[in-house]
Amino acid sequence: MDPVAEPLLAGFGIGIALGGAPGPVQAVLLAESTHGPARGFRAMAGANLTFGLLLVFAAAGFSQIALGTTWLRLLDLAGGVMLLWLAFDGIRGSLSSRQGATAVAVRLPPFVRGASVVLLNPGGWLFLATVAASLFAAARLAGGRAAAIASALAMLTGLAIGDAGVVVLGAFGLRRARTGVRIWIQRGLAVLLGALGCWLVLMAVTLQ
Numbered sequence: 001m002d003p004v005a006e007p008l009l010a011g012f013g014i015g016i017a018l019g020g021a022p023g024p025v026q027a028v029l030l031a032e033s034t035h036g037p038a039r040g041f042r043a044m045a046g047a048n049l050t051f052g053l054l055l056v057f058a059a060a061g062f063s064q065i066a067l068g069t070t071w072l073r074l075l076d077l078a079g080g081v082m083l084l085w086l087a088f089d090g091i092r093g094s095l096s097s098r099q100g101a102t103a104v105a106v107r108l109p110p111f112v113r114g115a116s117v118v119l120l121n122p123g124g125w126l127f128l129a130t131v132a133a134s135l136f137a138a139a140r141l142a143g144g145r146a147a148a149i150a151s152a153l154a155m156l157t158g159l160a161i162g163d164a165g166v167v168v169l170g171a172f173g174l175r176r177a178r179t180g181v182r183i184w185i186q187r188g189l190a191v192l193l194g195a196l197g198c199w200l201v202l203m204a205v206t207l208q
Contacts, residue, residue, distance in 0.1 A: 007139035007147065011155035014131065018155075019162015024083055025124075026166050027192050028117050031086075032110045033170030039110045040167035046114030048163060051124065052156040058128050059136045059152035060145060076204035082120045083197030086113065087190045122200065 019026075025047050033040025108116070118124055132155070139148040 003142040007135055007142060007151040008154045011135055011139075011151040012158040014135070015155040015158025015160075016162045017158075018127075019159045019164075019166065023123065024117050024121055024196050025114070026163075027196070028086065028113055029163060029166045030170040031190065032113065033167045037167065037171035040171050041164075043110035043114035044160075044163045044167050046111035046116075047118050048114075048156065048160050050115040050118040051159065052152075054118075054124075054128060055132060055152040055156055056149055058132055059139070059148040061140075061148075073204045076122050076200045078120045080197045080200030080202075080204060082116060083200065084194055085197075086117070087192075087194030087197060089190075091187060091190045122203075 029040055029043055029047070032043040132152075135151060135155075136148040139151040143150075
């Protein structure tokens with residue numbers, strides 16, 4: 001196999017795996033898409049554009065990511081608080097749906113929610129500093145900076161395909177469930193986000 005093609009295929013496969021792996025981003029995409037495909041895809045656009053820029057910058061070598069204990073603690077705390085807020089907002093939205101409200105108060109638009117959950121996700125930064133950095137280094141050795149950027153774009157393509165599947169599941173699968181079932185699904189996703197938020201806050205408090 002062409003040495004340049006190997007990191008491209010690896011990046012694409014890793015991207016699809018990332019898109020389908022459960023985590024904060026996928027929970028937000030599902031939660032948004034249960035309110036309609038437009039909201040789901042706007043959240044996906046925010047998440048993918050933000051992570052895509054980080055991938056390209058890392059592949060181009062413009063940033064050397066080195067997360068010390070202090071930065072990890074701050075990311076854990078900020079990400080945990082963000083997820084707890086999203087969980088609260090999700091519960092509030094499900095209660096409004098139960099009461100038959102025609103509009104749900106949302107402080108952050110879906111695009112901003114998607115971008116924020118990427119920026120405040122410590123796991124994403126660790127991925128960039130480890131798995132992505134290793135793949136981009138191999139790509140640069142095989143074909144220079146252009147090959148590294150191409151592998152980043154291949155990873156983003158795979159990620160977008162995986163995330164789109166999550167949005168379609170939420171918008172055309174979960175959303176078509178009966179109202180009572182859909183509300184409980186929304187509450188379950190909110191609880192999941194809250195649990196992840198509590199875990200991140202706990203990590204920030206106990207990180208040595």
